[in-house]
Amino acid sequence: MDTEENMEKNFTENLGDILAWSALEYEERERGVNWFWALGVIIITAVATSVIYNNYFFAVLILLGGGLLWFFGRKSPELIEYRISEKGLRIKSHIYLYSNIKSFWVKKEEKPTLFLKTERFFMPVLSIPIASEDAENIKNIFLLKNVPEEEMWEHPSEKIMDTLGF
Secondary structure, three states: OOOHHHHHHHHHOOOOEEEEEEEEOOOOOOOOHHHHHHHHHHHHHHHHHHHHOOOHHHHHHHHHHHHHHHHHHHOOOOEEEEEEEOOEEEEOOEEEEHHHEEEEEEEOOOOOEEEEEEOOOOOOEEEEEOOHHHHHHHHHHHHHOOOOEOOOOOOHHHHHHHHHOO
16 A cells, blocks of 8 residues: 555646645634734633632633634634645645545535545545636536535534634
């Protein structure tokens, strides 16, 4: 069996890409100073409440979570390169072979998105932004590669985070 390096080499040296595109890691949102002040007030209030109730572990957890929210709130999204070839889909340096993709769905309305259900245990469904003009081509490629089509949608937590400005 090929090692991951050999698979990547074989993937890139294949007959060439069928389709390639780039998209931001996530939709960038403008967060003003007020957003960070509100985050700070919420964190301080929650930590103070946890300390009053002698729940120090929860206070530390809130501080860590709040710090991560602050960090990712300031971080700019990375531009990610996607490539579909004869063997599968490549996202940055990770390869998803067609044989390892359980199913897919192409959402064409609103923000066009490719959903992939993979064999991964943690976060098995990937949502990948696509251009509306590529939606039909991507669908046809996956159908030609015998990947089952299954209707999928964003997880409700993604909609909640979108509403909260993340």
